[in-house]
Amino acid sequence: MFDSIKAQDMEIYNAIVAECHRQRDGIELIPSENYVSAAILEANGSILTNKYSEGYPRKRYYGGQQNIDTIEEIAIARAKELFGCEYVNVQPYSGSPANMAVYFALLNFGDKVMGLKLDHGGHITHGLPISFSGKAYEWVPYLVEENGFIDMDKVEETALREKPKMIVAGFSAYPRNMDWKRFADICKKIGAYSFADISHVGGLIAAGVIESPVPYFDVVMTTTHKTLRGPRSAIIMAKEEHGKAIDRAVFPGLQGGPHDQITASKAICFEEALRPEFKQYGEQVITNAKALAEVLLRYDYNLVSGGTDNHLILVDLTNKGISGKQAQDSLDRAEITLNKNTVPYEKRSPMDPSGIRLGSPAVTTRGFKEKEMQMVGEWMHRVLSDIDNEEVQHQVAAEVKELCQHFPVAGTRV
Ligand SMILES: Cc1ncc(COP(=O)(O)O)c(C=O)c1O
Incomplete structure (x- = not known):
């Protein structure tokens, strides 16, 4: 794949290949992102x-x-x-x-x-x-x-x-x-x-x-x-x-x-x-978001509104003593991608807010079900409860990569 780009522009080729690896090997929880089909x-x-x-x-x-x-x-x-x-x-x-x-x-x-x-x-x-x-x-x-x-x-x-x-x-x-x-x-x-x-x-x-x-x-x-x-x-x-x-x-x-x-x-x-499969996809997106919310609630994360009806979860991390940016950066190193986010009645700045926003659309497309969402919640908690521990982050990253190998993403095989 990308042979013509490779022949003509190695800088861009290398960046695209690296992004293929990132999307393939990591868990995408940004709720506004998804993986399109090969046809698209x-x-x-x-x-x-x-x-x-x-x-x-x-x-x-x-x-x-x-x-x-x-x-x-x-x-x-x-x-x-x-x-x-x-x-x-x-x-x-x-x-x-x-x-x-x-x-x-x-x-x-x-x-x-x-x-x-x-x-x-x-x-x-x-x-x-x-x-x-x-x-x-x-x-x-x-x-x-x-x-x-x-x-x-x-x-x-x-x-x-x-x-x-x-x-x-x-x-x-x-x-x-x-x-x-x-x-x-x-x-x-x-x-x-x-x-x-x-x-x-x-x-x-x-x-x-x-x-x-x-x-x-x-x-x-x-x-x-x-x-x-x-x-x-x-x-x-x-x-x-x-x-x-x-x-x-x-x-x-x-x-x-x-x-x-x-x-x-x-x-x-x-x-x-x-297609009828898309209805099943929609149902699973919501089921998966609820499954992840349940794990986070069990570990005493403060979910804005107490849970979710849709595909997204907003977590106020104030009671955990960490900021949204800290959480985003540490989880990034563990190959779990989400975004820092302001929460209602925010007391911090938008660049280092109190919360994180995460969701299930992308992981559901690659085939995650409740069992995998449980694993995601456990990994998140391991990283967030020991926020500066790079060893934990690298260990989680390796486990994430292993799981992701069983759930392919279209267009990322290079
Ligand atoms: C509610 C809502 N409206 C509009 C937009 C803007 O879409 P785009 O980023 O494609 O300009 C977004 C994107 O995040 C959104 O969440």
Whole structure:
């Protein structure tokens, strides 16, 4: 594999090979990551990258679109079937530009929007002051309570008082299900647009293992590379009446030509997600997250909200006397990858916060079940309870590597 790169660019070749080894030999617990199939890898690396196709199927600016139109139309049809949406745009480059497109389509600069605060589990595109979203719109945050749950009565109270033009329901670090219907009802009450950012749980919704906001919401965006297990990208779904505005906001509003190799990869991803096996995958993702949470609770780790309903777990390490960064670095050396994360009501800095965020989508793809999740929990505890012991870290790394050999990852055999 990678023979052409090897012949021409050893520096990049060496880095790719090293990354193959890292992905193959280590345990990936970052909840926004996953492993795509060999078919998706092939489409991603195909000659479709050579084409320019500004516009939409049958309405392009350049010639030679017969094959690209076919691919985009297939992606659209499959996305509609998968999520049961009336309209979908499959061209957004990724989740952040997709969110910008939704705001650009439905809001005016300066309009008021409600979103989950970043250190309470929201995303930077949900109004972080230094992001484009924070600068272009006026944000009123909603929070999680001390118990880690969102109190929908408080969300409603804030919405009735502030009368935002849009409410964003969605998260990057909330381990519980959101009450989609209640969010949509609140929006209806105040005449606001309802926008669900399901980037993290898009795959679980596609699998039918958690409730979908699509029937209730004006607009729903999902990235395609997290639980949905597709290429690094996003789609925007909506009620038909918003389709024209969203199409215009994506192109020419914010983007130029779509990335056709990614559109093809998304089409393949949607077909994979329509298979019955994907429902089993979704079920196992949740079962595995709960199994890992159980081990951590047994060792007295403080899980924000006390557990998980989905694929992710947020741990506040304050009672263990270690920081999120310390935990991330030590576990890195043990070949267990996760990310440091702020926790609600954070007292430390974002670069060295109190928590870690971890999850089950990637390890479930490679075939881990409850038994392996138990082992992961035990390894984590061994490393975290003796945080500076490099001997323990190296020993765990060797055990991790041994287990991983039995659970291959597509595209990493070099
Ligand atoms: C809720 C949410 N929205 C949007 C994004 C942005 O996606 P991307 O990183 O593809 O721009 C993320 C990514 O972490 C996310 O978690």
